[in-house]
Amino acid sequence: MLLAVDVGNSHTTVGVFEGEVLRCELRLATRREWTRDELAVGLRQALGLAQLDFSALDQAIVACVVPPVLGPLTEALVRYADIEPLVVGPGIRTGMPIRYDPPQDVGADRIVTAVAAHERHRDGEHGLIVVDFGTATTFDVVTPRPEYLGGVIAPGIGIAADALFERAAKLPRVDISRPDRVVGRNTVGAIQSGLVYGYIGLVEGLIARIRSEVDWPCRVVATGGFASIVARESSAIDVVDDALVLEGLRLIHGRNGATGSRGTKRAPS
Structure with missing residues (x-):
């Protein structure tokens, strides 16, 4: 089985694949102060919710945008699962050329979601705008070829x-929720309107500007917690797909052969 871990700024998403089938998906709050052993305990307990254990795993892949977590996470998997994970980063085979300058500055999660979005939503004609509503809201542009062209980073x-x-x-x-009307009749309603409808305006405006800069038609794929709210209120979103991160990790692992498999254990630190 393949363990896929995406460490984001706010949450860490953990998935276990059996072949192409996602057996479980779990979410933990990301803590920059995690130690190796705390991570091992957290992963073991999370897997236990799905009636799985480290012994069920034989491969692992990690995407991490929180540098202090990557070392302890890798050490936890090496020490307790006998797996040195494949880490998404420079030199890894993604099947998608990176046109960002420099390429290593692109967040691992952005590459992972772009790869999955192309695999799941390509049609040979359209490029993609992948909008990920996380701690930051990112807009990633994928050409029809495909190539990762670049994107936009906005505050979440x-x-x-x-x-x-x-x-x-x-x-x-x-609470961030859709108010009954744009013109708020009280302070809470006015703030909610500014957050929700103001943010939808930001999304629609950036999508329109991106489309005006490229020479091919684009489909817009949204993922993340706020995606469904935007999709209900705006025609700018073509499809909502919350499976991109874990599916992208599975795809990238498959494109890198046996890297990140059991038995690559290092000496414990």
Whole structure:
């Protein structure tokens, strides 16, 4: 079985594949202070929810955008699962040339979602705009060939909501949910309108500008927690696909042969 781990700024997503079938998907809150052993305990407990254990794993792949976590996570898998994982980064085979400058500056999660989006939603004619609503909201552009062309990074809606609460003394913290109307009749409604409809405006505007810069038609694939809300309120999103990160990790692992398999254990530190 293949363990796929995506370490994001806010959450860590863990999946286990048996062949092409996703056996389980689990989410942990990311902590930059994790030690090797804490990570091993957390992974073991998470896998236990799906009635799995390290002994069931024989391969692993990791994408990580939180550098302090990568070392302890790799060490945990080496020491307790006897697997040195394949890490998404420079030199890895993705099947998609990177046109970013420099290529190593692209977040691993962005490459992973782009690879999966192309594999799942390509049609030979359209390029893709992949919008990932995470801690940051990223827009990644994939050509029809395919190539990773580049993209846009914007503050996530959660960051915007936190900043408004922290910097405006009289404004309350509110749930990020769709209000009944654009014109708020109270402070909570007004903030929700600004966050939700303002953010939808940001998404629609950036998608339109990206389309105006490329020479081919684009489909828009959205993923992440806010994707469904935007898709319900805007025709700019063509499809919502929440399986991109884990599926992308599986695809990239397959394109790199036996790398990241059991038995590549290093001496424990």
